[in-house]
Amino acid sequence: MMREPIDELEVDLAYAKAGQVHFDRTLFELGENDVREPSLLPGWTRAHVIAHVGFNARALTRLVDWATTDIPRPMYESVDARSHEIDTGAALSDIELRTLSGTEAEALEAAWSRVPPDRWAYRVSNAQGVRIPVIDTVWMRSRELWLHALDLDLSASTADVPAAVQRRITQNVLDTWATRDGYRVHATVPATGERLEPAPSRIREADSTCAHLTVSGSLPNLMAWVTGRRHTGVSEVDTSGRDIGAAPSLGLSCR
Structure with a gap:
């Protein structure tokens, strides 16, 4: 039997929430020197990963706001703008990075809570320009959190992922x-x-x-x-x- 959209939403929201808790737990194990160490992603330090996850929440919030207001808001202005944002964020201190991650995650959760039930099917454009229903942002966020916790190359393991x-x-x-x-x-x-x-x-x-x-x-x-x-x-x-x-x-x- 196919799941109804509302059931899918509830499941994905639960995985996104659990993923955020898991990512935060890993993040808070890192000190200032630790965030400057390499991540599992070539060319990125752990600080780059943390900045990306924080700004990813901000980008997804723009899509959710697009769905609730009918005013188009792209995830990123351009590929270069996205890269510059991450590089700039990677220079932040460990405390500032944790603040960025937490603040943007809370803003995204608040944006999700404002979506009326009949708007979850509203279509927005992802970073590749593909039209997707805004409900997909929940799974997109969950995937980012579980995978990038691994990329911090600390205590998180694949066994932690549901x-x-x-x-x-x-x-x-x-x-x-x-x-x-x-x-x-x-x-x-x-x-x-x-x-x-x-x-x-x-x-x-x-x-x-x-x-x-x-x-x-x-x-x-x-x-x-x-x-x-x-x-x-x-x-x-x-x-x-x-x-x-x-x-x-x-x-x-x-x-």
């Missing part, structure tokens, strides 16, 4: 690969027999010659692999399910 969130993040990437890149990647979880694969509607017919790959691993490892966080614990398997080696790094190419 299984439903791991599954949905992995599915999102498989669908994106199929839609954007033509990669048909199928994933299996041996411990449970679960299979994750691109939704049929996401597969581009013109890309029948593009990469086909089946991989196997635990759900946390699959999530880490598809998002580029970790390339261990995931194997490539043949049509019979036999392990034929480590799964390749991201960047599959059509042949």
Whole structure:
């Protein structure tokens, strides 16, 4: 049975709230020197990650305000403006970064609370210019929080991420690969027999010659692999399910 939109909203709000608590807990373990250390994201310090998460909340608040006022408010003025904002925020002190993160998170939650029930389907434009219902901002925020807590490279681990969130993040990437890149990647979880694969509607017919790959691993490892966080614990398997080696790094190419 398909979930009603209001049920989906309640579930996603709960995951976003839990993700914020988890991110904040990790954030408050960091001191001034710690935030200057590298994150798991190439070229970014932990301060860059924290600034990005704070400004992401601000950007999503703009979309929510757009839905409630009918006045268009883009997430970011431009790619360069977004990058400049993050670089500037990364220079803040650890105290200022925590304040930024907390203040913007509270503002986003307040904006969500002001959305009338009949406005959650209102369409706004995401950072790529794709029109999405504003209800999607809740899942977008949840995903950012759970993944970027890992990027702080401290105590947070993939095991902390709720299984439903791991599954949905992995599915999102498989669908994106199929839609954007033509990669048909199928994933299996041996411990449970679960299979994750691109939704049929996401597969581009013109890309029948593009990469086909089946991989196997635990759900946390699959999530880490598809998002580029970790390339261990995931194997490539043949049509019979036999392990034929480590799964390749991201960047599959059509042949």
